[in-house]
Amino acid sequence: MESQDRRPPTGIKVVIVGAGFAGLCAAIECDRKGHSVTLLEKVKEMKPLGDLISFGSNTGPVFERWGNVMETLEPLLYKSPGINYFEWNGPYVTRQNWHAEKNWGRSISGHRGEIHLVVLRYALARGIDIRFGQNVTGYFETEDAAGVVSNEVRITGDIVLAAECVKSPGRKIVLGFDDPPKPSGYAVYRAWYDSQRLADNDLTKHLVINGDTHSGWIGRDCHFLATSLKNGKDFSWVMTHKDNANIDEDWQFPGKVEDVLDELSGWDPVVHALVKATPPDCLVDYKLVFRDPLPTFVSKRGRIALIGDAAHPFLPTSIQGASQAIEDGVTIAVCLEKAGRDSVVEALRTYEAIRYERVHRIQMTGVTTREQWHKADWDAIRKNPESLHIKREAWMLNFDCEAHAYDVYDATAAKLQQATSVSATEDVKDFSDFEISATPIATQKPVEVQ
Numbered sequence: 001m002e003s004q005d006r007r008p009p010t011g012i013k014v015v016i017v018g019a020g021f022a023g024l025c026a027a028i029e030c031d032r033k034g035h036s037v038t039l040l041e042k043v044k045e046m047k048p049l050g051d052l053i054s055f056g057s058n059t060g061p062v063f064e065r066w067g068n069v070m071e072t073l074e075p076l077l078y079k080s081p082g083i084n085y086f087e088w089n090g091p092y093v094t095r096q097n098w099h100a101e102k103n104w105g106r107s108i109s110g111h112r113g114e115i116h117l118v119v120l121r122y123a124l125a126r127g128i129d130i131r132f133g134q135n136v137t138g139y140f141e142t143e144d145a146a147g148v149v150s151n152e153v154r155i156t157g158d159i160v161l162a163a164e165c166v167k168s169p170g171r172k173i174v175l176g177f178d179d180p181p182k183p184s185g186y187a188v189y190r191a192w193y194d195s196q197r198l199a200d201n202d203l204t205k206h207l208v209i210n211g212d213t214h215s216g217w218i219g220r221d222c223h224f225l226a227t228s229l230k231n232g233k234d235f236s237w238v239m240t241h242k243d244n245a246n247i248d249e250d251w252q253f254p255g256k257v258e259d260v261l262d263e264l265s266g267w268d269p270v271v272h273a274l275v276k277a278t279p280p281d282c283l284v285d286y287k288l289v290f291r292d293p294l295p296t297f298v299s300k301r302g303r304i305a306l307i308g309d310a311a312h313p314f315l316p317t318s319i320q321g322a323s324q325a326i327e328d329g330v331t332i333a334v335c336l337e338k339a340g341r342d343s344v345v346e347a348l349r350t351y352e353a354i355r356y357e358r359v360h361r362i363q364m365t366g367v368t369t370r371e372q373w374h375k376a377d378w379d380a381i382r383k384n385p386e387s388l389h390i391k392r393e394a395w396m397l398n399f400d401c402e403a404h405a406y407d408v409y410d411a412t413a414a415k416l417q418q419a420t421s422v423s424a425t426e427d428v429k430d431f432s433d434f435e436i437s438a439t440p441i442a443t444q445k446p447v448e449v450q
């Protein structure tokens with residue numbers, strides 16, 4: 001049934017490491033463009049881990065192209081038309097509606113594990129070769145091939161896409177050095193649970209008995225976002241706060257309700273009720289760590305590329321980490337199609353050139369939004385409540401990455417070609433066009449991992 005949505009075979013063999021959203025999307029998109037895909041995932045069985053994840057309207061068109069994926073997701077998704085903001089100790093401040101961005105494309109928010117499973121099933125239904133229980137420990141490339149060592153077996157293709165997140169061994173190969181995380185001074189408590197206990201409490205029932213709602217409480221150096229989904233039946237909250245512990249990043253690190261309540265002393269009783277209703281095994285304490293933007297996403301010989309969080313970890317406040325992982329896969333699949341099998345190196349370098357500036361510009365919005373909330377000038381906000389609204393900008397959200405990649409591929413590849421020959425003669429002027437962000441961003445504030 002999906003076969004109409006597959007271009008003729010290109011003969012390009014793509015090996016992908018990691019079946020998170022970055023790897024899965026790259027696999028589906030490469031399959032759509034007629035490349036042949038082998039996807040290697042470490043875990044033996046995918047469990048529906050995580051809690052709330054959001055894909056912006058910039059990825060709506062991508063999901064809509066994937067068979068019946070949107071239809072299947074529909075009942076699972078966030079449907080609140082906007083968010084109410086409150087001051088940390090209770091007073092209502094302002095409402096921000098999402099109607100403007102609805103015209104830009106469908107946005108998708110829901111449980112990470114549930115959405116992931118729908119996308120994984122779609123990839124399997126397309127017949128993509130996905131192998132579980134594959135622990136990739138090494139990467140290699142030659143002039144005409146690239147591959148990985150997985151469970152001590154060598155698996156070779158024309159290119160390798162490393163999508164195994166920040167602890168990626170692929171990062172080391174591409175960078176040529178180890179890139180250890182640094183503590184950021186922030187962490188997030190995250191929770192997802194059945195909302196029945198909130199429906200039974202007069203303080204909180206308004207958040208769950210009339211369909212989906214979304215609320216944010218903003219304080220100094222701390223914010224608390226709460227969402228109900230599935231017609232109010234499921235509830236999710238996320239609290240970003242100062243944290244100086246130097247602990248490893250892990251999505252499964254359990255948190256304690258008492259610790260959260262301690263941090264929230266004096267906050268709105270509604271917030272306290274939301275935290276108290278959290279079952280102990282539904283609370284995650286996730287440390288945010290710094291990682292500097294990478295100087296490049298592509299290996300020296302040009303056959304191994306980093307995608308998703310392995311290339312560019314995001315802060316939760318950008319609400320774009322998962323969307324940017326999707327844009328990577330779509331862009332690479334188009335680049336490979338345009339380049340053809342003889343020019344896969346050109347394809348990966350062009351992928352980097354197309355993506356680099358945009359992804360880093362979006363990464364920075366994670367810092368600006370957090371600062372906008374945590375360092376808010378409340379006198380100014382009382383005069384202009386809308387200044388608390390999260391920025392929803394058209395350049396970021398009204399964007400079809402597939403159409404864009406087709407539009408700019410030829411010109412970008414040609415410029416890269418020219419820049420390479422120019423730089424060979426030591427005049428690197430034109431090259432700045434392509435590394436626009438490399439220097440300025442690397443010297444700006446480090447970016448944190450979601």
Ligand SMILES: Cc1cc2nc3c(=O)[nH]c(=O)nc-3n(C[C@H](O)[C@H](O)[C@H](O)COP(=O)(O)OP(=O)(O)OC[C@H]3O[C@@H](n4cnc5c(N)ncnc54)[C@H](O)[C@@H]3O)c2cc1C
Nearest residue numbers: 018020021022042049050051052136164165251308309322
């Ligand atoms: C358990 C978990 C829960 C998460 N929960 C949330 C959430 O609630 N909200 C949110 O916004 N974001 C969440 N994220 C992060 C979010 O999924 C990513 O930020 C984003 O989707 C980009 O995805 P990615 O594919 O680059 O990385 P990831 O989603 O981290 O996927 C990386 C994949 O690579 C696999 N892998 C790692 N090492 C190897 C190896 N050596 N060999 C083979 N495979 C390997 C991993 O098992 C994993 O499946 C979660 C991530 C994880 C892993």
Ligand SMILES: *[C@@H]1O[C@H](CO)[C@@H](O)[C@H](O)[C@H]1NC(C)=O
Nearest residue numbers: 042043044133134135136137
């Ligand atoms: C994967 O390999 C690494 C390196 O040999 C090892 O440390 C790790 O425990 C392995 N993980 C799994 C899930 O087998």
